[in-house]
Amino acid sequence: MSLQIMVPDLPESVSDATVGTWHKKLGDIIKAGELLVDLETDKVVLEVPAPQDGIVSNILFETGSTVQAKQLLAELQPAPASGEETKAKPAEAVADAGNSHDILTPSVRRILAEEEVDPANLHGSGRGGRITRQDVLEHLSRQESEQTTVGDIAAVEAVDSSFSSREEKRVPMTRLRKRIAERLLEAKNTTAMLTTFNEVNMQPIMKIRSKYQEQFEKRHGIKLGFMSFYVKAVSEALKRYPEVNASIDGNDILYHNYFDISIAVSTERGLVTPVLRNCDELSLADIEKGIKSLADKARDGKLSVDDLTGGTFTITNGGVFGSLMSTPIINPPQSAILGMHKIQDRPMAVDGQVVILPMMYLALSYDHRIIDGRESVGFLVHVKSLLEDPTRLLLDI
Secondary structure, three states, X not given: OOEEEEOOOOOOXXXXXXXXXXXXXXXXXXXXOOEEEEEEOOOOEEEEEOOOOEEEEEEOOOOOOEEOOOOEEEEEEEOOOXXXXXXXXXXXXHHHHHHHOOOOOHHHHHHXXXXXXXXXXXXXXXXXXXXXXXXXXXXXXHHHHHHHXXXXXXXXXXXXXXXXXXXXXXXXXOHHHHXXXXXXXXXXXXXXXXXXXEEEEOHHHHHHHHHHHHHHHHHHOOOOOOHHHHHHHHHHHHHHOHHHHOEEEOOEEEOOOOOOEEEOEEEOOEEEOOEEOXXXXXXXXXXXXXXXXXXXXXXXXXXXXXXXXOOOEEEEEHXXXXXXXXXXXXXXOEOEEEEEOOOEEEEEEEOOEEEEEEEEEEEEEEEOOOOOHHHHHHHHHHHHHHHHOOHHHHHOO
16 A cells, blocks of 8 residues: 655645655655655745655656645655565665765755756765765866866867857746745835945954954854854844834834844855844854854755744845945845945044054945834944944943
8 A cells, every 4th residue: 555745734824835856766765764855935945754664656746846735745655575676776776875875964955956966976075974065066066177178178179169159048946036036026115115324343343353262262162253243233222223123014013022133144045034033132152153053054954934934133244245335125024134244454534544444334224114214323323333342232331
């Protein structure tokens, strides 16, 4: 009797899902707990494992198909008895495939599928021979290097023909990318969005990091970064300007008496904003650990719906990619977002003297329906003052 594999319950507010990557083909033997297929939703990737050992006998939906909760996805036939042979796949091949390739993170599985790389051709450098994302990237780099060499020889022989080729590649948008596009358009079309700018001297924080980095890492087991200072300064500024931490709900203004800050994280699937809860109660070390945990989960595709919902304010740091200035877009239903940028040495006038200082631009995009210029500028100035004099964070002034 066949075992039916159903679409699991979908997250709240998600009506359907898209079939992502099938990790087993018809006739493949699968063990209990092994991953069968990924389902992409607007928010997270759901992994569907096999509930018991068996052989994949039927796949009802191809990659890219839309499915509903509790819909039949696939069927499994009972696994053959121990020692029996199966026509589906030789036992030796199954054993080899299961040694180091059956446990892959979602990010590794995705890049293998997108680049059409057979994991059997890779040698895993992770624990127990597990294939890591770096193993895949190095394999692709070697392939690209080999192809480039061949391509250079061909280009020397026929330069003119290489420029006459005009090719296009059409790739469907992922569910997450579609959702990001919808939310960005929603923010642009439904909010009265303005952006105000300021700049901050980062030298005091850089001196603190340089002086205490080694002791901080030894004590807390994590490096002291800039984001913990940003989050701490924003939390204190939100206390003084509650409108910036509020949101519009119909004809009402909803004031939040807590500070759950969304941190923008770039992943292979797109930009996500996991939420760091109760930031005002966290130490710098707790903030750094929380951000690292969320970033790791985001890049491995392990974020839950709870990780992505409920934020009251967003911080995005385009400076890690070299951005000097930008106008970030509000993350609905929030009313404001703070953009941090690249720290760059610039000549500044200090007490009548020209001094070279590490300066960074701040950009606050806000919904003018709820936040006036006085609150937006005051909030940004307060963030600036806290970053330029971090002692104020300790003294609460």
